[in-house]
Amino acid sequence: MSRFTYQCALRWSDMDAYGHVNNARFLTLYEEARVAMMFDGARDAGITSLEEGVVIARHEIDYLRPVDYGHPVRIDMWLEEIRPSRFVVGYELFDDGVVASRARSVCVPFDLAAGRPRRLTDAEREFLTPWLESTS
Template sequence: MRFTYHCALRWSDLDAYGHVNNARFLTLYEEARVAMMFVGAREAGVTSFEEGIVVSRHEVDYLRPVDYGDPVRIELWIEDLKPSRFTVCYELFDGDLLASRARSVLVPYDLERQRPRRMSEAEQSFLKPWLST
C-alpha cells in the first residue's frame, strides 16, 4: 500500500532554468513524509513520531525536470522496518510522468537525551500497513 500526497509547487521551488531545483525535491519529499508520519499518525492516535525522528540518509534519483505548474503527486511507502530505523521510499509524479525516486533512512530519536531510541509498538504498527512486500 502507498500513501499519496499532492503537493503544490511554489515559485521559490524553481531554479534559474525554470525547473524545480534539485534541493527542493527533498523539501517536497519531506512535506509528504510529514503528512504521513505526523498528520496521518496523529489521526491514527500515534503522536510519538513528533517527539523525534531524524534523517540519517537521503538518496535521490532525478529522472526528468519538473516545471512549475499543477501540484505534483508523491507516493511513499516503507521499504524496511526495524526497531532502530526504517526506510521510506518515494516516487514523485509530474502529471502521469515519473520525475524522481528517492529513499530516506529515518531513525527514531530522543530529543531530550539527544540519542537514538527504539520505535514503540504503536509506531511500528502504524508503519506496517505501508510496508512493501
C-alpha cells in the same frame, strides 16, 4: 501493500533559473509528504510520538526528468524496511502522471531530550506496517 499518496503544490521558490524545480527542493517536497504521513496521518491514528523526534540518517535521490512549475505533483510513499531502531521510506514523485524522481530516506526515531536514537514503539510499528512493501 498500500502507498501513502500526497498531492504537493509547487511554490515559486521551488524553481531554479531554468524554470524547473531545483534539485535541492526535491528534498523539501519529499519532507512535506513524509511529515503529512508521520505527523498528520499518525496523529489521526492516535500516534504523536513520531512528531517528538525522527532524524534523517541518509537520503538518496534519482532525478529522472525535469519538473516544470505550474501544477501540483503527486508523491507516493511506502516503507522499504522497518527495523527496531530505523525505517526506510521510499518515494516516487509524479509530474503529470509520469515518474520524475525516485528517492529513499533512512529515518531514525530519536529521543530529543536524551539526545540519542531510540527504538520504535509497538504502536509506531503498527502504524507504519501497512505501508511496508514486500521485497519478495
